[in-house]
Amino acid sequence: MFPSGYPNWTTPSWEQRKLGELCTFSKGHGYSKADIRDAGTPLILYGRLYTQxxxxxxxxxxxxxxxxxxxxxxxxxxxxxxxxxxxxxxAVASSVRRSGIILGGDLNVVTPTGKLDPDYTALAITHSKAHDDLARRAQGKSVVHVHGNDIAEVEISYPSESEQKRISSVVLNLDSLITLHQREPRFADTG
Structure with a gap:
């Protein structure tokens, strides 16, 4: 118990539910590297989630x-x-914040239907215990697969939507700073 005069330091309540209760699921449409052009409609191919x-x-x-x-x-x-x-x-995710981008094949498309902020959802899938849960659900040996119904069974913990946005903002800003720092040229100390 805090002494009188101290603010009420209550923790906002968090909920835990399966993504299937909070999202809809679909698949991207098949495109390959051979379909890439210099101009046209923006396209995300699944392989670039790992590299770009x-x-x-x-x-x-x-x-x-x-x-x-x-x-x-x-x-x-x-x-x-x-x-x-x-x-x-x-067992990683990215939020897509712009409309009009083609979502290529071999992508699971998860659309939060309220209660979940897309940035928070992507970060939770990639960095929380949901990541381990989703990795356990992947199937296959030389190539592993995960389907929408696998993602739907993953549980996620989340606070209010405004708190999700604050958490996402902090993590994404930190992520950007780290990326910028990694791109800075490194010079040897000569002396």
Whole structure:
């Protein structure tokens, strides 16, 4: 108990639920590296989640000609690779914050339906115990796969949406600082 005069330091309540209760699930539409063009509609291919993109995707540097049946982002999706080399590799997520981006094949598209902020959801899948839970659900040997129904069974803990946004902001800003620091040239001390 705090002495009188101290503020009430209560912890906001957190909930824990399966992602299947809080999100809808779909799949991206099949595109490959051969479909990449210098201009056209922005495109995210699953392989670039490992090499190019961070936890939050705002800009895309690959383009294509839109095909019939393409899945276009609305700006609040979370994408999770559907296959990869290891279970830990595919138990990662990125939030897509812009609309009009084609979500290529081999991507699980997770759309929070309220209560969950997309940035928070992506960070929780990648960095919380949800990551280990999703990695355990991956199937396969030389190539592992994860499906929407696997992601739906993963439990996530979350506070209020305003608190989720604050947590995401801090983590994403720190992530950006680390990335900038890693890009700085390193010079040997000569002397």
């Amino acid at each position: 993109y961070e936890s939050r995707i705002e800009e895309v540097d690959t383009f294509t000609v839109e095909q019939d049946g393409s899945i276009l982002s609305r700006g609040n999706e979370v994408i999770v690779p559907a296959s990869g080399e290891t279970a830990e590799d595919i």
